[in-house]
Amino acid sequence: MNDRSIGRALAALISTGVVACGGDDEEGGTGALSVLLEAEDVIIEGLEPGEEAENIRDGWTVTFDKYIVVIGDIDVHFQTDESIEAEAPETFVVDLKQIPQAGLGLWELDGLRAGRWHFNYAIGGAGDGASRHESVSQDDFDLMAGADLTYLVEGTLTRDDGQSCPPALFAEAPTDASADGENAGGDPCYDNAEITFSLGAAAETTFGMCEIDGLAGFSVPSGGTQTVAATIHGDHLFFNGFPESDESGTLRLVQWMADADLNIDGTVTEAELAGITLADLPEIDDRFQLGSPPIEIETVWDYIVAQLKTQGHFQGEGECEVDGVSHEHE
Amino acid sequence: MTSRPILLSCCLFAACAEAGQTAVEVPLYAAGSDVGDAFPVASGVPVTLARAELAFGPLYLCAGSQAGQLCDTARLEWLESTIVDLLDSQARTAGELVGVTGRVRSYMYDLGLTSVLTQANPLVLPAAEELGGVSIVLEGSADVAGVAVPFSAAVPIQQTTETELGAPVIRKRSDETFAHEVTQGEPGLLLEFDPRPLLENVDFAALIAEQGDACAVGCEAPLRIQPDTQAYRAIRNAAFGARPRFTWGFLP
Numbered sequence: 001m002n003d004r005s006i007g008r009a010l011a012a013l014i015s016t017g018v019v020a021c022g023g024d025d026e027e028g029g030t031g032a033l034s035v036l037l038e039a040e041d042v043i044i045e046g047l048e049p050g051e052e053a054e055n056i057r058d059g060w061t062v063t064f065d066k067y068i069v070v071i072g073d074i075d076v077h078f079q080t081d082e083s084i085e086a087e088a089p090e091t092f093v094v095d096l097k098q099i100p101q102a103g104l105g106l107w108e109l110d111g112l113r114a115g116r117w118h119f120n121y122a123i124g125g126a127g128d129g130a131s132r133h134e135s136v137s138q139d140d141f142d143l144m145a146g147a148d149l150t151y152l153v154e155g156t157l158t159r160d161d162g163q164s165c166p167p168a169l170f171a172e173a174p175t176d177a178s179a180d181g182e183n184a185g186g187d188p189c190y191d192n193a194e195i196t197f198s199l200g201a202a203a204e205t206t207f208g209m210c211e212i213d214g215l216a217g218f219s220v221p222s223g224g225t226q227t228v229a230a231t232i233h234g235d236h237l238f239f240n241g242f243p244e245s246d247e248s249g250t251l252r253l254v255q256w257m258a259d260a261d262l263n264i265d266g267t268v269t270e271a272e273l274a275g276i277t278l279a280d281l282p283e284i285d286d287r288f289q290l291g292s293p294p295i296e297i298e299t300v301w302d303y304i305v306a307q308l309k310t311q312g313h314f315q316g317e318g319e320c321e322v323d324g325v326s327h328e329h330e
Numbered sequence: 331m332t333s334r335p336i337l338l339s340c341c342l343f344a345a346c347a348e349a350g351q352t353a354v355e356v357p358l359y360a361a362g363s364d365v366g367d368a369f370p371v372a373s374g375v376p377v378t379l380a381r382a383e384l385a386f387g388p389l390y391l392c393a394g395s396q397a398g399q400l401c402d403t404a405r406l407e408w409l410e411s412t413i414v415d416l417l418d419s420q421a422r423t424a425g426e427l428v429g430v431t432g433r434v435r436s437y438m439y440d441l442g443l444t445s446v447l448t449q450a451n452p453l454v455l456p457a458a459e460e461l462g463g464v465s466i467v468l469e470g471s472a473d474v475a476g477v478a479v480p481f482s483a484a485v486p487i488q489q490t491t492e493t494e495l496g497a498p499v500i501r502k503r504s505d506e507t508f509a510h511e512v513t514q515g516e517p518g519l520l521l522e523f524d525p526r527p528l529l530e531n532v533d534f535a536a537l538i539a540e541q542g543d544a545c546a547v548g549c550e551a552p553l554r555i556q557p558d559t560q561a562y563r564a565i566r567n568a569a570f571g572a573r574p575r576f577t578w579g580f581l582p
Contacts (some may be wrong), residue, residue, distance in 0.1 A: 099349075122417075167560075169533075169536065184558050185558055185559070185560070186540075201333035240492065240493065241493050241494060243494050243497075244371075248491075249491075249493065249494050249495055250493075250494070251492050251493075270462075277531055277564070277567075277568050278563070278567050279531050279560050279563040279564035280560060281563075282558060282563070284563060284567070285557075285558070285563070286490060286492075287490070287492045287493070287568075288493075289489060289494060289499065290492075290567055290570035290571065291499040291500040291501060291570045292438075292500070292501035292502075292503070293503060294503055294504040294505060295503060295504075295505050296503065296505070296571060297567075297571060298531075298571075309504075321394070321395055321396045321504075322396065322504045323504040323505065324395045324396060324504070
């Protein structure tokens, strides 16, 4: 948890002390909500190899060049009377690599009843009326809108002694490439120290209800403005599973993506990822726990889409239900 | 599991208790499927199963739409385990789900190996113990271009120190529909399991290729599917993805 998250958690706890359960439904003035879009530190700084919790455990370094997301559809409900609701329906196409570390203010809701509210938001399709933020080029925006993408993530995997060990049945290594060893599954490995990836994915997802440290939503002070953040995590792509709360027991692993460079050209493509299943990759072993993905998984591309659908958080490390039904509308 | 603020706990227990709940016990049944003589898997290879057993349990049903750590307290739970004969479509009594009335919107369960936060290794429940310490046992034969390939597999599905200790291994996906209002006098809940998805992506041609001449004209001894093979990973991954069919109101 970073300093911002700790501050928000404390504020949330303090607010609980003055707003008793079930007792905040009396009208007591109105206030406003300001919603920030926030990028997890790893999106900005990348992921380093090492043994710490947020390190990549298998020696690779990950850097992101673009981390574009389509986000919006802020939807809040008064906790003791769900019929009282407010929305900021705008969606924006934003490059998280370019936004201020303190967050980017994108949505304002005024005239909210003072008290405690539930918070929901969505990752949507760029082709559904989203607005381009200045952090995104027109070309990227057109690409995403044309394909109705929700994410465009580009980056690089590097490791001095990096190799790709594509499954032998699917490998298309150049004829002049010479193998140097093999992996646990007996697949030949080829030197591949720098591998780029470009993931344009449709992974529409709703997030909410959201909570932080067990407290749902946010409180609106009478006559004041509350600020909350929709936080996008960037390391889930490399998670070894789908944790639903505490991420401390989760490993970040990259070799499986390096092995998906089937033709050893230094670029992993959607076609390569969609052409193999997780069972084809020896790296997807007992270290991976696949029992609770948000969608059904068959191909490696499905795995990436599933991980993208888990990246929405609240106030830093707070959790949100993924595609929950708690705020469905007719 | 993260610790919860004391203040929140006070709020939950002192002021926010859900009213109108009644204690219930719901009979729980489990069944396999009638898969016929042979069924196709990857590349159309026909497979016949002689044995398919699953260690199932515990099972938790939660009030929220997302199980896991967001389900601190289950609405209904069954803490035992049982062996499900996946080739027998007859419903068998597994036990009693115990809890309170109200809406359930998600589930989570283990396959005989249940993780606790205080131990690196999962608890081996009686059903898994009876299967030799694993979750799934499969025995059968595949016909790969006329070559008979008898096989067996024994696969544990469990949390490790590198995954989510303390959490059940299978949880409802968010794209699944699961909701039921549990009332007093609930007849029963039936879970039906199908073994076919477990073998759906097994590449038996690759499996016999790995054996060299030993299976050139038919394998003399059953091939034991080993870890680090595509076949093993395909079964393991499928076990994570496969879900039983839940039928409420079941009466045997």
